[in-house]
Each structure stands twice: as structure tokens, then as C-alpha cells.
Amino acid sequence: MALLDYFLRKKEKQVATASKAKERLQIIVAHERNKRNKEPDYLPQLTEDILQVLRKYIQVSDKSLSVNLDKKDGDLNVLELNIELHDEK
Amino acid sequence: MARIIVVTSGKGGVGKTTSSAAIGIGLALKGHKVVLIDFDIGLRNLDLIMGCERRVVYDFVNVINGEATLNQALIKDKRVSTLSILPASQTRDKDALNKENVGKVLDDLAKEFDYILCDSPAGIEAGAMMALYYADEAIITTNPEVSSVRDSDRIIGMLSSRSRRAELGLDPIKEHLLLTRYSPKRVAEGEMLSVEDVEEILAVPLLGVIPESQAVLKASNSGEPVILDIESDAGQAYQDAVDRLLGETVDFRFLVAEKKGIFSRIFGG
Numbered sequence: 106m107a108l109l110d111y112f113l114r115k116k117e118k119q120v121a122t123a124s125k126a127k128e129r130l131q132i133i134v135a136h137e138r139n140k141r142n143k144e145p146d147y148l149p150q151l152t153e154d155i156l157q158v159l160r161k162y163i164q165v166s167d168k169s170l171s172v173n174l175d176k177k178d179g180d181l182n183v184l185e186l187n188i189e190l191h192d193e194k
Numbered sequence: 195m196a197r198i199i200v201v202t203s204g205k206g207g208v209g210k211t212t213s214s215a216a217i218g219i220g221l222a223l224k225g226h227k228v229v230l231i232d233f234d235i236g237l238r239n240l241d242l243i244m245g246c247e248r249r250v251v252y253d254f255v256n257v258i259n260g261e262a263t264l265n266q267a268l269i270k271d272k273r274v275s276t277l278s279i280l281p282a283s284q285t286r287d288k289d290a291l292n293k294e295n296v297g298k299v300l301d302d303l304a305k306e307f308d309y310i311l312c313d314s315p316a317g318i319e320a321g322a323m324m325a326l327y328y329a330d331e332a333i334i335t336t337n338p339e340v341s342s343v344r345d346s347d348r349i350i351g352m353l354s355s356r357s358r359r360a361e362l363g364l365d366p367i368k369e370h371l372l373l374t375r376y377s378p379k380r381v382a383e384g385e386m387l388s389v390e391d392v393e394e395i396l397a398v399p400l401l402g403v404i405p406e407s408q409a410v411l412k413a414s415n416s417g418e419p420v421i422l423d424i425e426s427d428a429g430q431a432y433q434d435a436v437d438r439l440l441g442e443t444v445d446f447r448f449l450v451a452e453k454k455g456i457f458s459r460i461f462g463g
Contacts, residue, residue, distance in 0.1 A: 121384025126340050127391045134347045134395055141351045 148172060159188065196304035199311050199439075200329040202353075204345030206316030208337045209374040212410060213432070214313035215243045216421040217333070220436030222277035223421075226308040229268065232282035233325035234315035235290060241281045244271065245417025255283035255290045257299055264302055273422070278307075291324045293358075300328050318352060327358050331368040334398060337375045338387040343395055346371075350396065370401035372435060377406045379451035389449060402435025404428050405448040 152172045159165045169189035174182060201214040211234075218230040232240035235255065241247040246269050252262035257280070264280075271277040280303075283290070303310050314325035326332065332353050336346040353367045354360055360367075373392055380386035389403055404410075409426030413419055421436070423429040427448050434444045 123381070123384050123387050123391070126387055127395070130340055130343050130387075130395050133344060137344075137347065138351070141355075146355070 148174065155186065163190065165190075196307055197309050197331060198300060198304075198329050199309065199331045199333060200314055200326045201311060201333045201335060202314040202322065202326055202349050203316065203335040203342070204318060204322075204349040205337075205342045208335050208342050209372075209404070209410075210316070210335050211240050211243050211313055212414065212420065213333065213335050213372055213374065213404075214240060214311055215419040216429075216432040217436055217439065218244075218277060218279075218309075218311050219271070219274055219419045220421045220433055221309050221311075221439070222271070222274040224436070224440065225276065227276045227306065228309040228311065229278045229280060229303050229307045230311045230313065231280045231303075232313050233291075233321055234282050234313065235321055236282070236284065236287070237315065238282040238284050240279065240313050241269075242417065243414050243419065244279055246271070246279055246281075247417070250281045253281045253283040254299070258290055258295045264299065289320070291321070293324070293327060296324055297328060318348060322349075323352065323356055326353060326367075327356070329353070329357060329367050330359070331370065333370045333372050333401060334396070335372045335374055336392060336396070338373060338377075338381070338389075338392055340387075343387070343392055346396055350398065369398045370439070371396060371398040372401050372404070374404040375406045376403050376448070378449055382451050389446075400446075401438055402431055403446055403449060404431045404435075 152170060155172065156165065156167065156170055159170070165188065169191070171185075171187040173185045173187075175185060201210050201217070203210050211232075214230055218228050222228040230240060230244070231254065232238055233254075234240075238250075238253070241250050249269050252267035254267065256262040257264055257267045268278040268280055271279065300310060312325045312329065315321040326349075332349075334346050334349060336342050350369065353369065357367055359365065371393065373389060376389070377386055381388045389400065393400055405427050407420075407426060407428035409423050409428045410420050413423060413428075420426060420428045421432040424433070431448055434447060437444045
């Protein structure tokens, strides 16, 4: 039987799924790394905390605050806060 | 200076404990003083893989809570005198560990040992974070399989953001990739990610490739880490990994499927 198997096996065309795995991994890993590098874990919580402090004094909506951490050349990191203030009526 | 090495992976069941046990024994056989710590609080298993499960009296959490001294809790390996094991607790809650009390235990161990190997629990919860926090080096255990590789990448991110070295702005944790359950035959058939594929995706230097081997189950069945099975392919592959960890250059073995002879092809088997 082994002899028969040997000849039959030659005819079966293997579908190589490893290359598909590699491709999918490269995409998802790059995507997740990008997200990770752009945004430190503490950023969402920091944004929330800043909003709460602001609301003690002024009216701000969730969308009027943006918090970004930018990596500049060398060891310099810049934390950028943008608060949009609406005219009081 | 003791080297603190975490054996980690993100995903469970990829061989962290098997690898910790094998590498711990391997380093100790080279004459180094080694302590293996089981960080999997609540799910103690390193003792079983090491074959010392019936000698556990006190554990890591007992030491943390001051109910036992380190020397009372450490179990000396019966095969290699320079190796000790600090077992995890079986029942206590996971919140027992924190940065301060773990740091103190590691400081005490560093006075006595050359290598502190931390066997991490799976996942990215507090337990896994504690295991990697103080690490100088990390052995990232990965199977050539999509979910394991992705989780390894998550853990690599944690190593560079959540460790003590990251918080203090010190040199980053030195990373090593350990590929386990590797099947050269399936790689040749295009069914499994190759060593090169995983290296390329994770971009971590390769420490070792452990072939899928029946010797691993036999080893855990009997509580004799597979590196002691010097005839086995997996045992030899772990030995090579230990040598590389010690700075030697060793060629990689077991990366190519053994060719079947003409007789076994015709007659089977």
C-alpha cells in the first residue's frame, strides 16, 4: 500500500497556506504596531481626566479636545493639547 | 550581577514552562547558580514539569507575605545542585504580587544566584506584567502559528513600554526568539510558517528552534525536563539554545526534514 500511496501522493496538489499566514500576519502586526507607537496606553485616560478638569470651569464637548503625543527627533517628545473654545452667548 | 530573564509568550500552551525548565537545567549544568520562579499564581505547574511537586512546602506568596523565608521556600533540584525552584502558590489571589514586594524578593535572589528565570503566566494581565517588569532579557516563546506570532508581538510591545527598563529609560530588554513545536516537514510542504517568516515578522534575534518532538510529552510525563534527554532532538535543540544564551555561536539544527529512505518509502513506516 505504501508503494501505491507514494505514487498517488505525487498527484495531490498541496495548497500552501503558510504564505497566506505570513501575509496576514505582516499586515495585522504592522497595523497594531503602528497604533501602539502612535498612542501610549495612558492617552485615552489622560484625555478623559483633562476633560473632567476643564468641565469644572468651562463647557466643552468630547470633540473639542484633542491630545497628541508627537515624537520629535532625538529624545524629545511633545504632548500637544488642543482645546476648542466656543463663544459664550 | 544576576541576569533576570523572563520566559514569556502572550499566548498560552506554547511551551513557556517546558522551555523555562529546560533552559534552567541547561544553565545550571554549565555550573551557573540558577533560580526558576513560577509567576503563574494560582496555576502552579513548573514544579510538576521539574518533578518536584511533592517537595513544595512554602511558595512565592508565602515569601511575599512573610510567612516563610526564601530559603524555606526554595526547592533545591535533586539532579543539579546549583538549581533552585521557587514555586507559585496554588490558591492565593493574583493580587498578592506587586512591584515593591516582587522587587524585594528578586533583590534577595540576585545576591545568591547568577540567573533568575521568571516563568510568566499566559496573557497580558497583571501576573504576566509582574513577570516581565524587572527583566533584563526576555525569551519570547512562539509557535509557528498565526495567533501565537501575533500575541508574541503584543508581548514585545509590553516589554518595551511596561517594563522597569522602559519606565526608567534604561537600555531596553534584550529580546530572544525561541521558536517551539517546529515541524520542518510541514514547512517544506508550505503548511507552516518557516523560521525565516517568523523572524521577519517579529524582528527579534533567534535563540533557538525546538522541533515538534515526542520527547517533550515524555519529559513532562516523568518530570524530567527534556534537556536531560540528551538523545532527543528537542533536548539537543534546547542545549544549543542554552549555549547561545551564554554567548556561544552554534549552528541551528533540526531545520530540515529528514529524508525518508527508499526502503521506508516502499514498505511504509
